[in-house]
Structure formats: structure tokens, C-alpha cells
Amino acid sequence: MADYLFAPHNPVTVPIARGGLFAVRRVYCVGRNYAEHIVEMGNDTRDPPFFFAKPADAVVAGGAAIPYPPRTADFQHEIELVVAIGKEGADIAVADALEHVYGYAVGLDMTRRDLQAVAKKAGRPWEMAKAFDFSAPIGSIEPVSAICHPAKGTITLKVNGEVRQSGDLGDQIWSVAEAIAHLSQFVTLQAGDLIMTGTPAGVAPVARGDVLEGAIEGVGSVRTMIV
């Protein structure tokens, strides 16, 4: 037994739909990947993708409720396709990128939009807007062996049964393969990394008591409640 000052934290895991656990190493997010959402946020659709990250322990697996976070009055949902990396790689070619994918899940990139607006305006980091506790609810991971690589299919988010976000994976500006290739130019990807691939239009605030149900055709679902 190593001489740890305190017991190391348990690994963060996401259930695999067909059994087993996916241990999370890092969570990367694509900043802008659907034209309608880029327009609703007042940005330029011709910009290349950019990335930010959340800590692994921001992940909330398996439909658990999440608390309304402190220091915000504008807590918003972003429904996203999540890529689960299963194989190490750096400088990955687009043509080889999908070989690095273990599976896919449906996730929520929960955002303190008011803090993000302040950070953008001041040229400050986004962590306190994006990388806070309980900010990444994620459903179970479906392996590629079961669902292949979804390139099309509806992506929707309902809040209290009403559709708030609706799009299609086919409308992603940067495909999963392109996002992996681009990100791997900056960092070495490892098994256990998750990539949240951006959200379609319709982002909006939530309140305590709201039930969020996201789904992607051919991939799965995610559910959480704000408490």
C-alpha cells in the first residue's frame, strides 16, 4: 500500500449498456458544431472547431439527479453526442479516427451561461461556466460493436416533456472523425477519454424540479432532474 496522505478517489465510471464499466480519464468538449446553435450564440459558422474540457468527476452517470449549481441565474442545457475513446492516439488521421472509438452515449453539457458570457467578454477561461460539479450527466455507453458509428439521426432534448432542442447528427459541421483528428493534434487521446461533440440549437435555462430527457436516434438516452 502506497503511503497516500488520504485514500485516492475512486475512478469515475459510466455504465456500458451491454455490461461493464467505462472508466473516465478526461472529458473534452467541442465548442461549436451545429450552425443553428452558432448563429443563436452570435458567432461565425466559418470558424474552425475549438475545445474545452471538464474534469472527469463532473460526469454524472446513470440518470441521477443534479443540484442547481451555485453562482448562476442562467443554468442551461446542451444535449450532445458523446464519443467514448477506446484506443490511444496522437495526430490521428481523419481516415483512421473512428478506429479509436469504443462507443457512444448521450450527454448534457450543462452550462452556467451567465458566467460564460462574462468570461467571453473579459477574455477569461470558461472553467467556472463549464467545468463545475455535476456538469456532465451522461447516459450509458453503447459499444460500436452494437450500434456502429452513427452519422445521422435525430438528437433531441425534452424538458418536462416539451421539446426544447432538436437537430440531426448529420448537421454537425465537424464529423466525429474530424473532431477526433483535430483534437488529437493538440493532445494525446487515451482509452477512457470522452468527447462531447457540441449541441444543436435551442439551448435554454432550466429550473429546480425540471426533468431533462435527451435522446439520440440509434444511440440511446440520458435523463436527469434538477434539484
Ligand code: MN
Ligand atoms: Mn456544449
